[in-house]
Amino acid sequence: MDQEVNEARLVEGKVDYVQDAGEDLKQSARNNGTTEETLRRFRAKIDRCEAFEDQKSIVGCGKCRSCGQPFGGRMSGDDGDIDDDQSVLSDVGTSSRGKRSRHRTARNPSINSSRDPEDTMERSNKAKHKIYTPKHRHVDDNEFKAEIRREIAYLFDAENPDIRVADAQQIKRFEGTKKAMDGPNLDDIYFDFDGPSPVTPWNTRIAHLLTKKYVSEPGVMVKDEVRVKKAFTQRLRKLHTSYQQSLRLLSPDEVAAEELKTRYVNRKARQYYQRNRRERVAMTLAMKGPTMARHADLWKTIPQEACSEDEEIIYASGPRFEKLWDHLDIAQRYGPDGKPKGKGRFPHFRFQPNPPRKNIDAPIAHGLPLNFYDPLWYSTLDELEKEAINAQPAVDLSLPRKILSFAQRHAHIRTRADRPIPL
Incomplete structure (x- = not known):
């Protein structure tokens, strides 16, 4: 009786280790139409691997390194059968591709250092999956950045969309007085892009005016002035780079x-x-x-x-x-x-x-x-x-x-x- 209890505990430990994703494995199995009966049969197949001693004996989560018998299989939601040719995690893990790679390396690094050549050859014929999860910017963030670009585009003349630069004396006067009447205005916009950096008092004033104008409009996506001002400042950096590149047009002799x-x-x-x-x-x-x-x-x-x-x-x-x-x-x-x-x-x-x-x-x-x-x-x-x-x-x-x-x-x-x- 004690032996059966110990074996049951061993099986439970094997199942916990193989199910690296935890609840993700069950959720993936349900999404693929896998029944609880199939999961039970999967645990029973692990139990039949008599030479399964510890976690290090797993090779690629598909075979036992001692006896070479597969303890995983493909789950099928139609008839509940298990296909011995491939491991369960090959299909169950398709909903989270990164899980399968971390299960092999991050949790037990010693697995890759002792691969069975035959098992490696078998798995090399399978489809290659990405070992990372691509990260994309949120749709709302993309729309917010598009609104920022449109707000600045409205400042340019449709007939003359070139970037206009303020006079050096006017910029110097504004830096000395700090008065709004000497600084930029959104009705007739001029930038301070002649210097090596776009972060100047003149351009900072432009970003401040644009921020106040944006957050005061109804129906905008973001009302946080700090975030809005940061977005406008980043856009001014792009415009500064474009303006500096336009100045690099060479004469025929320079060409x-x-x-x-x-x-x-x-x-x-x-x-x-x-x-x-x-x-x-x-x-x-x-x-x-x-x-x-x-x-x-x-x-x-x-x-x-x-x-x-x-x-x-x-x-x-x-x-x-x-x-x-x-x-x-x-x-x-x-x-x-x-x-x-x-x-x-x-x-x-x-x-x-x-x-x-x-x-x-x-x-x-x-x-x-x-x-x-x-x-x-x-x-x-x-x-x-x-x-x-x-x-x-x-x-x-x-x-x-x-x-x-x-x-x-x-x-x-x-x-x-x-x-x-x-x-």
């Missing part, structure tokens, strides 16, 4: 200057990306032999200014050998089967312009090996200019024939749809 600045920034970004990409390839191939290791050490000293994006494709030791490293980078994106590995877009390939583009304003890279500079251009420099460049001794840029052949097989590739030349 041209902005375009040049944008091109310069983009060019520096491309050079930085290309330099790091080429160095990464050199570091990857450094283990192929002492020659490649020497190139890896060389790339550590090459600055981004020395990485042009418009080089000719010449496989030779000379100042234009950097394109070779771009082809080696593309080659590493393919597997042995000749297909691209992984996902992602390939780097954009830039073609050499004809005639070559010259940029006399480009900075000169200092401290490079002597054979990195154009011989004809270098011969035109005087001794002071050569000393400023600080050219280092020439280095051997030759590469193994196997590496050159490997790069040439991928020289034509532009997109993921292209394939390397077979051996």
Whole structure:
């Protein structure tokens, strides 16, 4: 008899734990048409799990980790049967999606750290539910904010809806006298938006007048002056931002200057990306032999200014050998089967312009090996200019024939749809 009492208490504890939402579980079951008889059968099914020892033996609230038998099931309001393929909480918890996730993690964090692989695979095929409850602003609050916007919109002239700004002397006079006659009025509204902040005595006076006008009207939604004034102040902040943005209209010369600045920034970004990409390839191939290791050490000293994006494709030791490293980078994106590995877009390939583009304003890279500079251009420099460049001794840029052949097989590739030349 005592054993039956203990078992009954154990079953009661199991049911209390599984019903994480408490009354929410019962209410959800009633909403889904589930009868009390079904809940009773659900408790009986838990009782049949003999190896159920404590709360930690639950995996995903669907199976016992010891015996692997499901103790939950889908509740049906039609015939009261329980489907063993899915846990009860999968369907009962649909009315409160957040409950199901908190039941697994927040209440017993040790559950996720000891999941059964088979059970995890089974539950991964189920529909993914949100683990949070979206919060939306109340409908009344939305309507109140709309009324605030309409109240300010009524102040503008329908034929000239632009924001008008008060004279600086008038604003200064109002700040000194604090008299209503020197301040703003709602019949002919002007704002103080020239400063960096909209919170000024002038704009505060406007918010005060709007608040008094709003709460005095019959049928308004909110009569609390503090809340209304706060809403008007927030709206004035939005208008201040819009006005400041409208002042940023540039002249044609300023637009041209902005375009040049944008091109310069983009060019520096491309050079930085290309330099790091080429160095990464050199570091990857450094283990192929002492020659490649020497190139890896060389790339550590090459600055981004020395990485042009418009080089000719010449496989030779000379100042234009950097394109070779771009082809080696593309080659590493393919597997042995000749297909691209992984996902992602390939780097954009830039073609050499004809005639070559010259940029006399480009900075000169200092401290490079002597054979990195154009011989004809270098011969035109005087001794002071050569000393400023600080050219280092020439280095051997030759590469193994196997590496050159490997790069040439991928020289034509532009997109993921292209394939390397077979051996």
